[in-house]
Amino acid sequence: MAKTKPGRKDLESYTIKGTNKVVKVGDCVLMRPSDYEKPPYVARLEKIEADNRSNVKVRVRWYYRPEESIGGRRQFHGAKELFLSDHYDVQSAHTIEGKCTVHSFKNYTKLENVGAEDYFCRFEYKAATGGFTPDRVAVYCKCEMPYNPDDLMVQCEGCKDWFHPSCMGMTIEQAKKLDHFLCSDCSTEDDSKRTLNSFPVSPQSEHK
Numbered sequence: 001m002a003k004t005k006p007g008r009k010d011l012e013s014y015t016i017k018g019t020n021k022v023v024k025v026g027d028c029v030l031m032r033p034s035d036y037e038k039p040p041y042v043a044r045l046e047k048i049e050a051d052n053r054s055n056v057k058v059r060v061r062w063y064y065r066p067e068e069s070i071g072g073r074r075q076f077h078g079a080k081e082l083f084l085s086d087h088y089d090v091q092s093a094h095t096i097e098g099k100c101t102v103h104s105f106k107n108y109t110k111l112e113n114v115g116a117e118d119y120f121c122r123f124e125y126k127a128a129t130g131g132f133t134p135d136r137v138a139v140y141c142k143c144e145m146p147y148n149p150d151d152l153m154v155q156c157e158g159c160k161d162w163f164h165p166s167c168m169g170m171t172i173e174q175a176k177k178l179d180h181f182l183c184s185d186c187s188t189e190d191d192s193k194r195t196l197n198s199f200p201v202s203p204q205s206e207h208k
């Protein structure tokens with residue numbers, strides 16, 4: 001934690017310019033990008049500080065979108081997925097344009113409605129190396145991919161694994177109408193157990 005410099009004062013909260021929305025340390029915010037074509041940056045407020053002329057600065061910890069990461073967006077990344085990075089910055093509080101919520105992966109999958117301000121984070125991200133924590137995640141389905149919460153999956157009553165309708169030769173509409181589902185392995189033989197249960201998510205070069 002950086003020490004407060006003389007003439008500066010730590011603030012508990014900041015009211016977003018032009019609004020009555022109040023943000024506090026620990027809140028997640030949307031920050032105006034320099035390029036107006038781009039979506040807003042997402043950050044977590046670590047510190048709010050005013051100087052003796054009442055200019056407010058915020059220390060932020062950036063969230064990265066999958067497309068901003070070294071490995072890029074991959075098939076299992078959700079549309080609202082963010083990675084909590086180890087990249088910190090100090091910005092003028094004026095660049096804050098709104099508040100948002102970054103949910104845990106589990107809470108995000110339980111949301112009944114995903115609003116524009118709802119995001120989720122399941123990985124921490126090292127900006128210098130492109131590495132993720134955790135380094136491996138569980139995989140599902142025949143295609144052995146990590147769960148993308150944007151894609152519907154159906155659970156097999158036999159092996160309890162989750163499957164993409166398309167990987168089982170079904171449409172999403174057909175899958176939604178099913179009362180019971182058995183995957184192709186469970187409906188024939190049950191001896192072909194899955195042996196792979198993890199998937200590397202960091203770039204290969206990351207391995208020590």
Ligand SMILES: [Zn+2]
Pocket residue numbers: 140141142143144145163164167
């Ligand atoms: Zn699949």
Ligand SMILES: [Zn+2]
Pocket residue numbers: 156157158159160161182183184185186187
């Ligand atoms: Zn099964």
